[in-house]
Amino acid sequence: GIYAHMDHNFLTASIPTFRLNVHVRRLVSEGHKVGVVKQTETATIKAHGSNRMGPFSRGLSALYTKATIEAAEDLGGGEEGCGSLNNYLLCVVEKDVLVENVDCGIESSFEVKIGVVAVETSTGDVVYGEFNDNFMRAGLEAILLSLSPAELLLGEPLSKRTQKLLLSYAGPASHVRLERTSCDCFKDGGALAALMSFFESTNVGNLEHHNEDAADRIHEPAIKG
Secondary structure (H helix, E strand, O other): OOEEEEEOOEEEEEOOHHHHHHHHHHHHHOOOOEEEEEEOOOHHHHHOOOOOOOOOOEEEEEEEOOOOHHHOHHHOOOOOOOOOOOOOEEEEEEEEEEEEEOOOEEEEEEEEEEEEEEEEOOOOEEEEEEEEEEOOOHHHHHHHHHHOOOEEEEEEOOOHHHHHHHHHHOOHHHOOEEEEEEHHHHOOOHHHHHHHHHHHHHHHHHHHHHHHHHHHHHOOOOOOO
């Protein structure tokens, strides 16, 4: 388990570094979002920088959820019972419609159009589509039963009936992680802008890491031994 103790005025939990992958997987399997903070500068870079008298810089190096942890190469395999068969991340959005079935009456009329995108990050499998759904949300329920997503991303606003079904699926006993976001964030090219910004920041981080490695090699002694 994870040992917790008081360190001065703070309750501190500590684990052996070589067991990080095990404990991260256990926390994620309980539905938590887990971030790992690591040292972001080397001793050589720090010695030649403006922060040479201060503590080493640290930053968020990885962020894991149930839908993304299987794609993490640095965590390796998990213990038995710490994973799930499917690790789909399912995003759900909707808009109001009213399409009445003239043959069957108002009971079978459609009141919302639902759009879904599901991504299985460990395999790259992507499922997407949109459909009209009735007040029972039978179509959405079929999607949930078919994919068994490990994580839900709700694009708000959503109707009360849709939220009720999704919250019921992601109940406390399910350990399904649920997150909400506004659909306004992804209008007018917002989704593309967010994606481009992510990859640009990733490329900058990789370049800085490469430069740090090069600087370390420059300051290594020419003759060893």
